[in-house]
Amino acid sequence: ALGVTASVGIPAATESAVAVEGGESAHWTEEHVEEIELTDDNTAPVIDHEPDQISEDRLVWDTWPLRNRDGSMAQFNGWQIIFSLTADPNRPEVDVPGDRHDWARISYFYSRDGKSWQEGGVVLEEDEFLGDQTWAGSAMYDPDEEQIYHFYTAADSFPDVRQRLAVAVGGSIETGPHGVEITGPQEHHIIGEADGEMYQTFEQGDEQGMAHAFRDPWYFQHPETGEDLLVFEGNTPTGATVPGQDSWNGNIGVMRATSDDLTEWELLPPVLEAVGVNQELERPHYIFQNGNWYLFFITHEHTYAPGLQGPEGLHGFVGDSMYDPDMEPLNESSLVIANPEEEPFQAYSWDAMQHGSNMVAQSFLNFRGDIDSLDTIGDRSPEEQREIFGGTLAPSLKVNLDGDETRIVTEKADGYVPPSGGRGGNGR
Template identity: 35%
Template sequence: MTTTTRWTRRHLDLITEDPATTAPPILGPAEAALPGLDLWDMWAIQDEDGTTALFDGRELWMGLTAPALGHPEDRHDVARIRLLALDAGKWIDLGNLFPDEESPGSREWSGTAIRRPDGTVSVFYTATGHRGEPRPTFVQRVIEARLPLGNSRQPRSGSHREIVRSDSEFYLPADDLEGGPGNIRAFRDPAWFRGHLLIAASIPWGDRHMGAIALTGPESEGWPLRPPLLIADGINREIERPHIVTHNNLHYLFFCTHHQSFEPPDTAPTGLYGFVSTTLDGPYEPLNGSGLVIANPATQPDQAYAWMVLDDLRVVSFLDYRGPADRTHFGGTVAPLLKLHLEGNRTHIEPAIGIS
């Protein structure tokens, strides 16, 4: 039975500037992994046990992309999932994952991907809007696409089906027609964990909404929705990219959020946050007392986002804004990798590691 954990103001009050939880500043020019494209919200294809899968000795990754034109925030209205290989520290572009007009949405948002025992890959992703709509809406649906993968740059066709919906019992529907990042309800970012899915969701909070992490029952039972695994108890309206990593027989629940998503805004930094439990169903305890695992440095509070922790405790994110939120200061590419050290309910960042 799921025990809902509450992330509260009491936890946030424990946040301090600490080298153990502060990412080093990202300085100097950034080389685009995909020239001409913005790249963000990346995830490695995993095996069903959570390990990073290898395909002919190299990792395959997915990420969201859009043409590197106009204001960077417009990328969310045209996002497509792209396939990349990581080979000897170099990123190799393998093109759009799906053919044009195959996804049921008007664009594709974040998810995860799992290699099945038969060699096919299940891509769990967010279909946002509706295919062919005259202007972008913010309806979000959790989709599974099952498809073969090869080394060709051609898009891969597969079956796409909606597998779980937000419901009125636990979660608000993510059916906003107007809005934008940070101002819409969520039911997105599905992440696989041992036959279950974690989903970034929203719950009612008076006349507003607050962030939550939804948990489904096992795939074998049709992905039934359970009560929230975690709720931001009046302190944050947008939790994103929840996922779980196991380490030393403990379950580490990670997610990210922006400083402007806190209530009130800027009461905690943009960063990766996390909780730990002995079981999937909880209850969970905040890491480092507050939940903060990686914060952007105060000198560059928006330098990176969308952290994802891999089974070997590498942490991938993308280079966001190093200055005002405009095209000149936007990175739109892979940020330097970090690595975490986990010891019970305490964490610290290990020295940054490069990818090339």
């Protein structure tokens, strides 16, 4: 067992008496999805301008801010930092934008105002990271240790994209009047793998013709117990043998750190399951507000089970604890942000950040134009695919959060990340 470290306010991560116990999952159901309807409150405005490319030579998509351990935004001498998945379109592997998922690297960007981002470069050294490429994650800065913890997905290459959860620790961060430099070697550790019982393995999915997800670790400190936790995207093993409704089996999983250095973790049961509903509950994350646990995730129009429909969107649930089987979908359907019907693929990968009594959702510019489905984009010429892909940060959206209801209030600057925002803190 770990020793209990005395600290003010938030206790250190320990296996203490107050530790969270794995509980019953909540469910995203067909009934919820049937309530999905695009309204003024949940539909993003059409993006009517050309956002600047924040990277000179890379495609940019999933993005997350550097946060402190308590979830607030990290700042260094006035600089804010974000990390993005990026791909070099000049690599032979990245012929068309859709190929970026097979050559993903994490780059960092920094800003003084949370909206004009300067490119810093790739953050995990090429010959050090685990897996063949790095998919989405989260980043936490510990000021006492002066260290960044990079949580990421160690993903293999297509077609057998096994995914494991990893952490990279180490390196240094230097700031000056003109910018930020993150350099130096890190130590990489695998911290989580699908166990085949709570979380479907690649092999189980492969045998059953089902999608495999074990990715997108998002770090947070439990607002009451102070435990170090991660939520991630997984699948529930349903034992489906023929593609049927049960093959759409997305879930949101949880892990808890069992070592102070955050290199050892244990799997806990999922907090939300969507069996028979949707196979990908991507990039899960929380906002804590007034004792409420708001759980958000993103999903695609093409990952719903047969007979169910929804847009490319951000979804959310609200409950009063981590395992709350009575957790309610926001707005009855769970839909918080949808792309508009005129531009159904204009943005994706919304990351909701607490901002006063509102939240700001940051996202990237995906495909624009007359598109029926993401699945058919590959039928177009490579030139056309490159032309319709944004590959940079989209305008962020300010969304009002009121109990179990949300409302899009206004469009913010491209790539805006609120400097004072965070994940909220249950009134702390």
